[in-house]
Amino acid sequence: MQKDTPKHMAQGFTMQQRELVHVTCVQEVERFDETCVLLSTTLGRLRIDGEELHVQKLDVETGQVIIRGKIDAAVYEKQRDVKSLLARMFS
Secondary structure (H helix, E strand, O other): OOOOOHHHOOOOEEEEOOOEEEEOOEEEEEEEOOOEEEEEEOOEEEEEEEEEEEEEEEEOOOOEEEEEEEEEEEEEOOOOOHHHHHHHHOO
């Protein structure tokens, strides 16, 4: 039986008391500091803003990330239409 990989699982996002965020299906942690964590997920880029943010757990095999701190916002960034951009450049 094949083990579920992050690409085959539904993404999960849970927040507790604006102090703890648990995200599944994370493909990459693009950047992080005390005020922002930027994650690449199967649903697009997820930006978590706050204060005193710390990546408490990062499991690259399962695609799980746990972040602690004072969470102010969690936003999925709009995905850009690459085909439209390329079509405009070459038309």
